[in-house]
Amino acid sequence: MTERELIKKLNNLQNVKPDASWKTSHREILLSQVQNTCGDFHVSVLENFWMVTRNVFASVPQFAWASVAIVLFLTTGIFFGDRLPVGPNNSLYIARVISERAKLGTMSDGEAKSRLTVQYASEHIRDIASTLSEADNNADAASVAKLNDTFKTEMAKVKDNLPAAKISDDTALVTIADSEISTTGLVVYTPGSGDKKDAVATSTPPVVEVKDAKVILDEAEKLFNEKNYSGALDKLDEASKVIKQ
Amino acid sequence: MTNRNPVQKFKERNLFSRLKKKDKDAFIEAYDLYVDDIHRFVYFKIGNKEEANDLTSIIFLKTWEYIKNNSLTDSRTLRALLYKVARTSIIDYYRQNQVVSSLDDDKHPIEVIDDSQSVIEQINLNSDLEIIRKKLPELKMEYREVIIMRFINDLELEEIAEVTGKTKGNVRVLLFRALKALRELIEEQNKNN
Numbered sequence: 001m002t003e004r005e006l007i008k009k010l011n012n013l014q015n016v017k018p019d020a021s022w023k024t025s026h027r028e029i030l031l032s033q034v035q036n037t038c039g040d041f042h043v044s045v046l047e048n049f050w051m052v053t054r055n056v057f058a059s060v061p062q063f064a065w066a067s068v069a070i071v072l073f074l075t076t077g078i079f080f081g082d083r084l085p086v087g088p089n090n091s092l093y094i095a096r097v098i099s100e101r102a103k104l105g106t107m108s109d110g111e112a113k114s115r116l117t118v119q120y121a122s123e124h125i126r127d128i129a130s131t132l133s134e135a136d137n138n139a140d141a142a143s144v145a146k147l148n149d150t151f152k153t154e155m156a157k158v159k160d161n162l163p164a165a166k167i168s169d170d171t172a173l174v175t176i177a178d179s180e181i182s183t184t185g186l187v188v189y190t191p192g193s194g195d196k197k198d199a200v201a202t203s204t205p206p207v208v209e210v211k212d213a214k215v216i217l218d219e220a221e222k223l224f225n226e227k228n229y230s231g232a233l234d235k236l237d238e239a240s241k242v243i244k245q
Numbered sequence: 246m247t248n249r250n251p252v253q254k255f256k257e258r259n260l261f262s263r264l265k266k267k268d269k270d271a272f273i274e275a276y277d278l279y280v281d282d283i284h285r286f287v288y289f290k291i292g293n294k295e296e297a298n299d300l301t302s303i304i305f306l307k308t309w310e311y312i313k314n315n316s317l318t319d320s321r322t323l324r325a326l327l328y329k330v331a332r333t334s335i336i337d338y339y340r341q342n343q344v345v346s347s348l349d350d351d352k353h354p355i356e357v358i359d360d361s362q363s364v365i366e367q368i369n370l371n372s373d374l375e376i377i378r379k380k381l382p383e384l385k386m387e388y389r390e391v392i393i394m395r396f397i398n399d400l401e402l403e404e405i406a407e408v409t410g411k412t413k414g415n416v417r418v419l420l421f422r423a424l425k426a427l428r429e430l431i432e433e434q435n436k437n438n
Contacts (some may be wrong), residue, residue, distance in 0.1 A: 001437075006428050010396035012379060018284040026302055030276060034269050034309055051262045059255035140248065201309055 074098070114161040121157040125220075126236050128154070133229030155221055161215055213242040249399075250389055261323040265314050272309055275323060280305070282324075282398050283331055289393045290335050292382060300338055304331045321407060324400065328408040332390075380430045388423035 100120045107113040128151045220235035263271035277336045288297035320326040394400040
């Protein structure tokens, strides 16, 4: 007989029980004896609530609570993380990045995915530039270097995804709000001047005041490398407007 | 062996918390929950059904007396408390009666109450019981005790350690030796047959 077989046989002995009649009669005797002792039992609602809560926490294994906490953290991060107003130096930033990646991972439309990638990456760039512009001279060199690297990575990501997102082609032209159709063709107003001049032909391209997004990003990168963070931020704002159109 | 699930653990903890407040209804619920286990523990330790009935009654009354007069801070679980009272009651019983350990003799066979069992299961159970009936009393008292608590009544190692006043490691070693001793006794009998 193996140990396992012996244990199984011993487990079978759990079915040995006292007579039901003895149990019932003894229960009644016990009940009457117990009822005759000490006063009534009273527990307030609040006391009962704490008792139950404490026992629930004590009955469930700690690793189960830890798992629930992790799942809650990830769920919150996935659904709300991209709305968190946190910068790269914040500990919740990782939740935001996880959330963004999760959202990108669920997208199947290539163009929309690229557009969202550009949007997230440009937001990261803005955050990095903003953090560095606020950092004083005593800032940790290692973290500054890390932010610089991240900036370059995110910038490359934006530039790579711009053609796929079909942003630069559409937004390289001035918006139609600055023009109007007349009988002579497309009438173009010089932005801000208020003067009108008739176009020679309807095919004449409108005056291009808004630059290509890639050009603006290049300028922003240049300013960033020169540590002109406020200038870079202005350029990034300009690029963001173009990208969002 | 089945481990108790969190719902059962919660129920037991809640019952124990209520007993700390001297709740009489909680004690009757505890009786319903544990009477089979305590009776079985007593029965396999003293080996006589009638005396197991009497002793089980005494154990529950003593436990209620203890609950009434104490704050129950020295026991971590209700089961551990009941087994501690059962253990001391059995020791008292031995002191008073000076009995020789044996399970019920052939004239008074053990009654197994379980309507859900098939005839084959019932026969198997009786055969297992027969082996234990003959061989369990031959084991040292402390071996017998840990085997009953762990493998028949399904107590956790921590609870056995609390009831016996030993460390978890000691209980584990004791269980290993007890099982080995019981297995040797059974194999010896099989050879003789």
